[in-house]
Amino acid sequence: MPTLEKHVRSNAGLATELRFAVMRLRRRLARERHPDNDLSVSSMAVLYALNRHGDLTIGALAAREQVQPPSMTRTVTALAEAGLVERCAHPTDGRQVVVRMTDEGRAVVAADLTRRDRWLSRRLEDLSAEERDVLRRAAPILQRLAEAD
Known part of the structure; x- marks a missing residue:
C-alpha cells in the first residue's frame, strides 16, 4: 500500500x-454570508446557538461556545447594543441573566441561514445519491466531534 x-x-x-x-x-x-451581515463569527455563533437552543444564560452560552464568561458577556453586550438580543431576568435565580434573541436577531439568522443553505443545497445537487447518503450519515458524527471536550 x-x-x-x-x-x-x-x-x-x-x-x-x-x-x-x-x-x-x-x-x-x-x-456565502448575507452581504448586509457584518457581525463577527463569534456573534453569529451566539445567535445560531440561541436560534437552535432557545434562551440561554451567559454561562451556558460561554460553555457551549467554549469561551470564558467575560468574553461571552462582551459578545452579548455588543449584540444587545445592536438590538439582536436582549437580557432578561432569570425566572428562578436573581443572580443570573437569560439572553433572548429579538425579532431582529431572528431575521439576521434567517437571512444568513437561507443564503448559506441555498448555496450548500446547490452543491449537494451535484453529488450522487450515495455521496449525499454518506454526508447524511456523517453529519451527526461531525456534530458530536464539534461538541466533544
Whole structure:
C-alpha cells in the first residue's frame, strides 16, 4: 500500500483530511454570508446557538461556545447594543441573566441561514445519491466531534 494511502487510513491521516476539508468548507460557507451581515463569527455563533437552543444564560452560552464568561458577556453586550438580543431576568435565580434573541436577531439568522443553505443545497445537487447518503450519515458524527471536550 502506498505511504500516503496508509497515512490517510490511519487516525492521524483521517484527522488531517477531515480538518482540511472542514476548514475549507467553513471558509467557503463564510464567504456565502448575507452581504448586509457584518457581525463577527463569534456573534453569529451566539445567535445560531440561541436560534437552535432557545434562551440561554451567559454561562451556558460561554460553555457551549467554549469561551470564558467575560468574553461571552462582551459578545452579548455588543449584540444587545445592536438590538439582536436582549437580557432578561432569570425566572428562578436573581443572580443570573437569560439572553433572548429579538425579532431582529431572528431575521439576521434567517437571512444568513437561507443564503448559506441555498448555496450548500446547490452543491449537494451535484453529488450522487450515495455521496449525499454518506454526508447524511456523517453529519451527526461531525456534530458530536464539534461538541466533544
